Amino acid sequence: xxxxxxxxxxxxxxxxxxxxxxxxxxxxxxxxxxxxxxxxxxxxxxxxxxxxxxxxxxxxxxxxxxxxxxxxxxxxxxxxxxxxxxxxxxxxxxxxxxxxxxxxxxxxxxxxxxxxxxxxxxxxxxxxxxxxxxxxxxxxxxxxxxxxxxxxxxxxxxxxxxxxxxxxxxxxxxxxxxxxxxxxxxxxxxxxxxxxxxxxxxxxxxxxxxxxxxxxxxxxxxxxxxxxxxxxxxxxxxxxxxxxxxxxxxxxxxxxxxxxxxxxxxxxxxxxxxxxxxxxxxxxxxxxxxxxxxxxxxxxxxxxxxxxxxxxxxxxxxxxxxxxxxxxxxxxxxxxxxxxxxxxxxxxxxxxxxxxxxxxxxxxxxxxxxxxxxxxxxxxxxxxxxxxxxxxxxxxxxxxxxxxxxxxxxxxxxxxxxxxxxxxxxxxxxxxxxxxxxxxxxxxxxxxxxxxxxxxxxxxxxxxxxxxxxxxxxxxxxxxxxxxxxxxxxxxxxxxxxxxxxxxxxxxxxxxxxxxxxxxxxxx
Amino acid sequence: xxxxxxxxxxxxxxxxxxxxxxxxxxxxxxxxxxxxxxxxxxxxxxxxxxxxxxxxxxxxxxxxxxxxxxxxxxxxxxxxxxxxxxxxxxxxxxxxxxxxxxxxxxxxxxxxxxxxxxxxxxxxxxxxxxxxxxxxxxxxxxxxxxxxxxxxxxxxxxxxxxxxxxxxxxxxxxxxxxxxxxxxxxxxxxxxxxxxxxxxxxxxxxxxxxxxxxxxxxxxxxxxxxxxxxxxxxxxxxxxxxxxxxxxxxxxxxxxxxxxxxxxxxxxxxxxxxxxxxxxxxxxxxxxxxxxxxxxxxxxxxxxxxxxxxxxxxxxxxxxxxxxxxxxxxxxxxxxxxxxxxxxxxxxxxxxxxxxxxxxxxxxxxxxxxxxxxxxxxxxxxxxxxxxxxxxxxxxxxxxxxxxxxxxxxxxxxxxxxxxx
Numbered sequence: 007x008x009x010x011x012x013x014x015x016x017x018x019x020x021x022x023x024x025x026x027x028x029x030x031x032x033x034x035x036x037x038x039x040x041x042x043x044x045x046x047x048x049x050x051x052x053x054x055x056x057x058x059x060x061x062x063x064x065x066x067x068x069x070x071x072x073x074x075x076x077x078x079x080x081x082x083x084x085x086x087x088x089x090x091x092x093x094x095x096x097x098x099x100x101x102x103x104x105x106x107x108x109x110x111x112x113x114x115x116x117x118x119x120x121x122x123x124x125x126x127x128x129x130x131x132x133x134x135x136x137x138x139x140x141x142x143x144x145x146x147x148x149x150x151x152x153x154x155x156x157x158x159x160x161x162x163x164x165x166x167x168x169x170x171x172x173x174x175x176x177x178x179x180x181x182x183x184x185x186x187x188x189x190x191x192x193x194x195x196x197x198x199x200x201x202x203x204x205x206x207x208x209x210x211x212x213x214x215x216x217x218x219x220x221x222x223x224x225x226x227x228x229x230x231x232x233x234x235x236x237x238x239x240x241x242x243x244x245x246x247x248x249x250x251x252x253x254x255x256x257x258x259x260x261x262x263x264x265x266x267x268x269x270x271x272x273x274x275x276x277x278x279x280x281x282x283x284x285x286x287x288x289x290x291x292x293x294x295x296x297x298x299x300x301x302x303x304x305x306x307x308x309x310x311x312x313x314x315x316x317x318x319x320x321x322x323x324x325x326x327x328x329x330x331x332x333x334x335x336x337x338x339x340x341x342x343x344x345x346x347x348x349x350x351x352x353x354x355x356x357x358x359x360x361x362x363x364x365x366x367x368x369x370x371x372x373x374x375x376x377x378x379x380x381x382x383x384x385x386x387x388x389x390x391x392x393x394x395x396x397x398x399x400x401x402x403x404x405x406x407x408x409x410x411x412x413x414x415x416x417x418x419x420x421x422x423x424x425x426x427x428x429x430x431x432x433x434x435x436x437x438x439x440x441x442x443x444x445x446x447x448x449x450x451x452x453x454x455x456x457x458x459x460x461x462x463x464x465x466x467x468x469x470x471x472x473x474x475x476x477x478x479x480x481x482x483x484x485x486x487x488x489x490x491x492x493x494x495x496x497x498x499x500x501x502x503x504x505x506x507x508x509x510x511x512x513x514x515x516x517x518x519x520x521x522x523x524x525x526x527x528x529x530x
Numbered sequence: 531x532x533x534x535x536x537x538x539x540x541x542x543x544x545x546x547x548x549x550x551x552x553x554x555x556x557x558x559x560x561x562x563x564x565x566x567x568x569x570x571x572x573x574x575x576x577x578x579x580x581x582x583x584x585x586x587x588x589x590x591x592x593x594x595x596x597x598x599x600x601x602x603x604x605x606x607x608x609x610x611x612x613x614x615x616x617x618x619x620x621x622x623x624x625x626x627x628x629x630x631x632x633x634x635x636x637x638x639x640x641x642x643x644x645x646x647x648x649x650x651x652x653x654x655x656x657x658x659x660x661x662x663x664x665x666x667x668x669x670x671x672x673x674x675x676x677x678x679x680x681x682x683x684x685x686x687x688x689x690x691x692x693x694x695x696x697x698x699x700x701x702x703x704x705x706x707x708x709x710x711x712x713x714x715x716x717x718x719x720x721x722x723x724x725x726x727x728x729x730x731x732x733x734x735x736x737x738x739x740x741x742x743x744x745x746x747x748x749x750x751x752x753x754x755x756x757x758x759x760x761x762x763x764x765x766x767x768x769x770x771x772x773x774x775x776x777x778x779x780x781x782x783x784x785x786x787x788x789x790x791x792x793x794x795x796x797x798x799x800x801x802x803x804x805x806x807x808x809x810x811x812x813x814x815x816x817x818x819x820x821x822x823x824x825x826x827x828x829x830x831x832x833x834x835x836x837x838x839x840x841x842x843x844x845x846x847x848x849x850x851x852x853x854x855x856x857x858x859x860x861x862x863x864x865x866x867x868x869x870x871x872x873x874x875x876x877x878x879x880x881x882x883x884x885x886x887x888x889x890x891x892x893x894x895x896x897x898x899x900x901x902x903x904x905x906x907x908x909x910x911x912x913x914x915x916x917x918x919x920x921x922x923x924x925x926x927x928x929x930x931x932x933x934x935x936x937x938x939x940x941x942x943x944x945x946x947x948x949x950x951x
Binding site (some may be wrong): 322357380381387 | 563725726728786787788789791794795798799800802803804805806807809865866
């Protein structure tokens with residue numbers, strides 16, 4: 007971006023402290039009008055905190071430093087004040103009301119279509135149609151939000167910001183919940199809005215997206231600004247960004263591992279699962295696969311392809327309605343109708359969403375680690391407290407969980423450490439088959455490396471590991487064999503050495519046309 | 531602060547309410563010119579409020595699962611009338627009447643638990659329906675009549691332990707109970723310490739252990755004196771004995787059993803609990819069934835104390851129990867709460883009620899004050915949680931701590947808000 011383009015936002019020497027931790031330390035950032043400015047950094051680096059300072063979630067006075075916006079020094083007392091100035095923030099968790107229509111959601115706050123608190127719904131509907139056009143969304147403005155996909159909802163959020171006459175749009179991980187196609191569409195819309203003069207700040211972990219779309223990149227590490235990179239599109243490589251984020255070049259993102267693979271011990275044949283709410287819709291269609299001892303098996307697929315649904319259905323039928331299929335363990339057919347039965351058969355499942363499915367955030371590390379294998383430390387329903395302490399201490403050390411003690415609440419841990427606690431919880435059940443659903447989602451590069459190491463250790467102990475992931479480099483770097491899943495069907499299977507990102511993507515989308523669209527072609 | 535924690539053990543959050551309870555007792559002791567802490571008044575409080583405290587234990591488990599039970603008052607009314615009528619009309623012996631009442635309570639609990647656990651009707655609705663339904667059933671069975679209950683049941687609700695042995699100037703039963711309690715506390719503490727040492731843990735320093743034992747022994751000794759030094763023939767009440775047993779049993783269930791863990795797990799995160807292998811339906815069912823069982827126990831104690839059933843039995847009981855649980859630190863969203871917390875919350879309301887009665891506050895003002903206390907207690911609790919502080923007292927004491935010494939563990943860890951960037 008050219009130096010003589012006017013500056014819209016300058017954050018100078020921002021320092022923000024929380025009790026016991028300095029989240030931001032002298033952070034400086036300059037955003038020029040009409041650019042897409044990416045902020046990247048590891049988890050916990052301070053990206054979201056910086057945006058909260060900007061949008062008034064952390065009010066003026068609770069931080070040090072100055073913010074100059076549109077030529078004036080500003081001091082937002084709350085999020086409403088920043089909205090009034092034309093700054094809108096779209097969070098990872100969408101703030102739409104599912105039961106209301108698109109129009110209602112767009113104008114719930116009133117804005118220009120309201121006079122003295124009364125909303126003119128006819129004008130609102132007209133305006134809604136225009137806004138939907140701006141964000142390239144072809145839906146009826148009377149549709150209820152709950153009937154839209156996540157990608158469409160994300161666009162509605164942007165339309166909502168546009169309705170408020172936004173000057174500066176902040177997007178926190180806008181594509182993290184989207185599939186490749188929706189993500190590409192969203193990025194396209196952002197480009198269009200840029201050409202109309204809208205300034206955006208985007209936080210993202212997806213470095214390929216940043217490389218593709220951003221004009222400038224500010225890299226934050228440990229609460230400090232590392233550098234600001236200015237890019238002509240595509241010239242900043244991902245390795246360059248990673249070097250800035252972690253302070254070193256990651257020679258290898260994956261630990262070296264020599265597999266020691268035994269015979270097949272776990273096999274699923276012709277597994278059929280029906281969606282729990284819409285009868286007749288199959289989320290797994292005659293899926294068959296097998297896992298060998300000491301083997302790490304990958305499942306590649308887009309979000310919504312049915313990978314999680316298949317895994318959870320096998321894990322004690324905890325998702326959907328089982329409509330057929332068999333499970334064989336050591337060649338014998340077994341029936342696994344419930345989660346306790348799955349645990350008893352040596353199957354464990356680490357869910358993709360730690361906070362909603364993996365953890366009770368009110369619990370301590372100690373209580374979490376023993377929770378799935380509670381029978382191992384209790385007799386006739388009474389828990390042996392000493393055994394509980396001993397077991398959780400053992401895992402805290404073995405898994406290198408960084409915490410003051412095992413009595414610390416899991417909610418205070420970082421994402422990577424929470425994931426280690428969840429892994430410990432399942433390792434404590436001594437499974438033979440560990441199903442890991444997106445085990446590295448939302449955790450930083452350093453912690454990812456550690457998790458990969460732990461996965462390798464599991465395989466070395468002779469366990470079978472199933473790893474579900476959306477990140478192709480991760481699957482190619484860790485797994486011994488990979489299945490691809492598309493719309494509930496297993497569409498391909500091969501040893502890892504026989505896959506390339508391109509062939510994987512082709513099987514995952516079940517089309518040969520993806521290569522023509524550069525944004526959906528994940529090559530790293 | 532750390533020293534106090536080492537002596538008292540447990541977690542800091544409970545102390546706020548505990549200290550408030552002690553202060554409240556002392557306040558009324560002064561205002562009532564010493565009537566609050568007389569044996570007769572202490573016995574009255576226990577006899578008059580044990581049933582609420584027992585309901586609070588049941589309500590605690592329901593609330594930890596994230597549900598609520600609005601029916602225990604009506605359930606108690608039905609149980610009361612069933613006990614009285616079975617003895618009067620069917621000529622059941624008193625103990626068979628009691629057993630019958632408990633079974634009726636359990637049956638009603640299973641009914642409510644089934645709707646919640648297996649049909650999936652939310653607890654609020656199930657038990658609102660139950661409140662109306664069982665009030666109706668009570669009226670149908672009892673025709674709002676006052677039916678007297680036999681002597682033995684009156685003893686359960688209003689009796690005292692026997693006098694025996696040499697004249698010590700105290701009630702010897704109470705004295706014995708007190709000594710047993712002190713011995714039990716000392717033994718348990720020493721055994722726990724032994725186990726900790728054997729499993730390689732670091733026990734609290736010896737001075738802390740001794741101080742802890744002394745504090746507990748003095749407290750138990752005082753209670754023994756308070757309850758045992760009353761008029762001849764009075765003692766620590768029978769209702770109090772039932773309460774103590776139930777508190778100990780349910781505290782054990784909550785802290786040391788797998789089903790107790792299941793209750794906390796379901797309330798903390800139901801979906802995660804299900805994927806961890808917790809039988810969530812069983813947990814809901816048992817929590818509901820147990821509540822009605824304890825409502826039956828409370829009912830039998832209550833009709834014993836009032837010597838007969840009556841049309842007002844059970845009205846508003848659930849609300850007293852719910853108030854006790856929330857004052858005791860439980861969370862509306864579930865997953866949080868302790869048996870001792872609820873006990874303290876219930877005692878706080880009991881002392882407040884009784885104290886206001888002693889100093890002649892009318893029932894109008896008494897209600898207004900109780901309502902405000904509930905509101906303020908929970909508001910303070912919420913405020914402290916959002917501030918990330920364990921409790922008011924802890925906050926005050928933290929301010930007094932000498933700087934640079936003994937940082938707490940919580941402060942060393944970044945708060946959740948910071949780590950999720």
